[in-house]
Amino acid sequence: MKFELQANDPGSKARAGKITTDHGVIETPIFMPVGTVASVKGVHQRELREDIDPDIILGNTYHLYLRPQTGILEKAGGLHKFMGWDRNILTDSGGYQVYSMSANRKIKEEGVKFKSHIDGSYHFFTPERVMEIQRSIGADIIMAFDECTPYPCDYRYAKRSMHMTHRWLDRCVEHLKKVPGKYGYSQSLFPIVQGSVYKDLREQSAEYIAGAGADGNAIGGLSVGEPAEEMYAMAEVVCNILPEDKPRYLMGVGTPVNILENIALGVDMFDCVMPTRNARNGMLFTSDGIINIKNKKWEDDFSPVDEMGITFVDTEYSKAYLRHLFAANEYLGKQIATIHNLGFYLWLAREARKHILAGDFYEWKNVMVKKLAQRL
Secondary structure (H helix, E strand, C coil), rough: EEEEEEEEEECCCCEEEEEEEECEEEEEEEECEEEECCCCCCCCHHHHHHHHHCEEEEEEHHHHHHCCCCCHHHHHCEEEEEEECCEEEECCCCCCHHHHHHEEEEEEECCCEEECCCCCCCEECCHHHHHHHHHHEEEEECCCCCCCCCCCHHHHHHHHHHHHHHHHHHHHHHHHHHHCCCCCCEEEEEEEECCCCHHHHHHHHHHHHEEEEEECCCECCCCCCCCHHHHHHHHHHHHHHCCCCCCCCECCCCHHHHHHHHHCCCEEEEECHHHHHHHEEEEEEEECCCEEEECCCHHHCCCCCCCCCCCHHHHHEHHHHHHHHHHHHHHHHHHHHHHHHHHHHHHHHHHHHHHHHHCHHHHHHHHHHHHCCCCC
């Protein structure tokens, strides 16, 4: 994997760059649609390619390990071939899923024992096992196994957890040397900075992760319930330490405003379920603000879903029609909203890139964040 830094915004720490892998170019800043179980919910791969047009999507190690299982993925020739996607894929490590099912898991130095949400069977993830699973899945970018701490989190626990994440990283790196790739293209490991919302821990972790010399670096353990100001403060601390010549990935973030503010701090890559999950509940993100399409005010509004026309659904359907689909509980409504939201998130990241290249990102960002948070 190669990363080329192409521009810095003079008014902020925002960057424009280019990541090149064996599956193509990723222009940054970038938003990655979440395809948890080898599917971006409600969207055909053709729509994903031709209308939403991301350079990279995300898959989930925990979910893919349980279903369809790595044996099936290996028989298919890897996740790309299994799901019919010829562009880049990133897989997370499963650490967040382990965090999110606190009642059904036990963490110790060796690894994590957890209970499947599908059939109740028990499984054990170690750093080594997670590397083997991600080799079998075959993503272009794979994540080191980590523990994602909750918020709020006791300082002593956060410190212990951070050091364990660092030890797990060392085990991941060593094991990858012994486990060759399976599908004829390279995979890049991203380690993950942890440390909860404690500045000194984040600094220690960022130094340790930077010292690993990986192809790129991730920031984990944010967007887990802490106030946005704390997220921004921790992201700034970490971005000031992580190397400039490597991409920086903030995991699981966030709202359109979160994304723009973190781009301004030096983050390059984002993923979040918000555009798809909120779409299925009738929330649309637009450049003028947020629409709840279920509200009665849209009942006889025959204007386009979004006059910007980022994707085909924005101009082919009206707000009134989309509201009707939600009222009638028609699947098509959720699909239209999902395509719109993903298209908008990709548009926002690419507009940010344009303004970084033009040198006026900071001014544009300050105007946009006021509009994006409005309820229409």
